Every structure is written in structure tokens, then in C-alpha cells.
Amino acid sequence: MPKRKISKKDIEMKIREPEIIDEGEYVFDIPQQEVDIQAAPFWRRVVAYLIDAIFFYFLPFQIFMAIYLPKVGLGFENVSAMQAYINAMPTAQMRLIVGFVAALFVFLFYFMLLEKNFKTTIGKKIMKLQIGGKKELSYWDVFIRNLTKTVLFYLLPLDLLGIVFNKGQRFSEKITNTKVIYFSPLSLVYESW
Numbered sequence: 001m002p003k004r005k006i007s008k009k010d011i012e013m014k015i016r017e018p019e020i021i022d023e024g025e026y027v028f029d030i031p032q033q034e035v036d037i038q039a040a041p042f043w044r045r046v047v048a049y050l051i052d053a054i055f056f057y058f059l060p061f062q063i064f065m066a067i068y069l070p071k072v073g074l075g076f077e078n079v080s081a082m083q084a085y086i087n088a089m090p091t092a093q094m095r096l097i098v099g100f101v102a103a104l105f106v107f108l109f110y111f112m113l114l115e116k117n118f119k120t121t122i123g124k125k126i127m128k129l130q131i132g133g134k135k136e137l138s139y140w141d142v143f144i145r146n147l148t149k150t151v152l153f154y155l156l157p158l159d160l161l162g163i164v165f166n167k168g169q170r171f172s173e174k175i176t177n178t179k180v181i182y183f184s185p186l187s188l189v190y191e192s193w
Helices: 042-071 079-088 090-120 120-127 139-147 151-166 170-176
Strands: 003-005 020-023 026-029 035-039 129-133 178-185 189-191
Touching: 042 090, 042 120, 042 129, 079 090, 090 139, 120 129, 139 170, 151 170, 170 178
Parallel strands: none
Antiparallel strands: 003 189, 020 026, 026 129, 035 178, 129 178
């Protein structure tokens, strides 16, 4: 028999009070609706990270470059002119390195603040992902789980291997007893007679 989806108009949805769902040993706060919870697919996690990187790292950096450099007389017409300037000036190289490292720490702070307080980031929210743990998340937990995504980014490939060996958890998530889930509204399906 063909299946037909029912819209919210067709039936009355049960709205629940916010509750804590226990998926195994991990605890998650879910929205006030019927939802389907599953392990976060890898591609959703990657897209969420890229959204966060674009919103918090690349866009502010581009705005800074557009506003700050012309004010100090360093408005470059193209990338090669900027590279020539940086190569000729050792202090410019150091400033660039310090600025990059500072941006990584600010990016780490962004992840820590949002994941600790809201259990999600802008990218995770858009991709319907949430973080949960075996206990209430501490700043130490979110600090450790986000180090490889920010300051120690060169270790991220090793950390991602954990997804293969730890049932969808990065090594840093295993250490901190955290897990990322994907939740989506339940789609109600019935068979038509």
C-alpha cells in the first residue's frame, strides 16, 4: 500500500515539556516536540563546523582586513602585493602569526561558550545537532573536546579517526564522555487504505 505523510494540520501533535532524554548513558536536552534522536552523521558534523568557521572565523577576518589595513596605509590591490609586503617585513610576519593564533583562541572560546551554555553552536543548531554528556558539561569538558578543532587543529585528523573506532565519537569526545546527536522532528507516516 502507498504511504502518505501527514502534515501537522492533519493531526494534533503532542507537545511535551522540555525533558531530558537518556540515550544509553548520555543525557541530552531536546526541544519541545516529538523528535527522532540518532548519532550525528559525519557529514552533518563537517558542515556544522564549516558553518561555524565561516560565521566566526572567515567573515570577521575578511571584515577586519577590509577595515583595518586601509586605515594603516596597507590597502593591497591583490594577494601577491600583500605577500610581498609580509615577506619583506619580519614584524608583519610576527603580527600575522600572533593574529592567527589569537583568532584560534577566540574561535576556541566561541565553541566553549556556546557548547557549555547551549549545548550547540550556530552551525550545530542549523544542522540540528546537539552535545550531551554523562554528566553536566563543564568548561574543562568543552575545552578538551574543542582543542583539536581550534588551537591544535593539526591533530584533528587523528582525533577524527576516533569516529571510526569509537562508534561515532572523536577521541577527545571519548575522553570527556561527550557525544553529538542529530535530532529531527518525527515524520508521521501511515498506510492509506
